[in-house]
Amino acid sequence: MGILRRRYTSAPFLCLFIFCMVLSCNKSAKTINIPEYKFFNLQKQGWKSKRVTQFINDINYTATEVPVQYYLLKNNPDNYAKVDSLYKKNARERIIEIEFQHTNEADLLQQDYTKKTYEDAVKYMAFTITKDFTVVTSSNDTIACSGVNFERNFKVAPFKRLLLYFNNISPEDHIKLIYQDYLFGNGIIKFNLTDTPLKT
16 A cells, blocks of 8 residues: 555656656757747858859859858857857848959950969969958948958859958948959949848
8 A cells, every 4th residue: 555655646746757868858959940940040141141243355244142151060060059159249240242354354464464473373363362352341331351262263263252240230221332443453342242141
């Protein structure tokens, strides 16, 4: 009789324990699934914003905004919750991809196009070109480019590609990229990047 009484009195505690376990599992599933769902949608519609192209003197200049989450996810594959957390700390940063391509697929860093030696043209695109880019936000702030990454393709691809980094921009702002083209001598070129790739 004593054994039966002990089993009976422990039953409510067992039910309460199972209920708490189910509830905590549901909560953790929600915290993972919300960012995962956002990334899934982003992958379906494409990671980047719409490409904006300007064509001047046989050169296509193409700018595309890329969400910070894309690069965070590269370093943290399938860890959507961590990427979402890291993004909240870096939400005021913007990354813009810009490509330069000649209509005849010629190497644009040749002296014919830059009036520099090939080595100097490579150095300019890798370092000095940072000062040639600014962003104007929809809040009317002008932001200088904080860094550039020249993606060397060693003449395999017909284009030259840069990644531009900008800091301290509201996630809600649309941006316009302003490029003062000193390298190829084509003046001021503007790109309205009004399509924001991902908002949280």
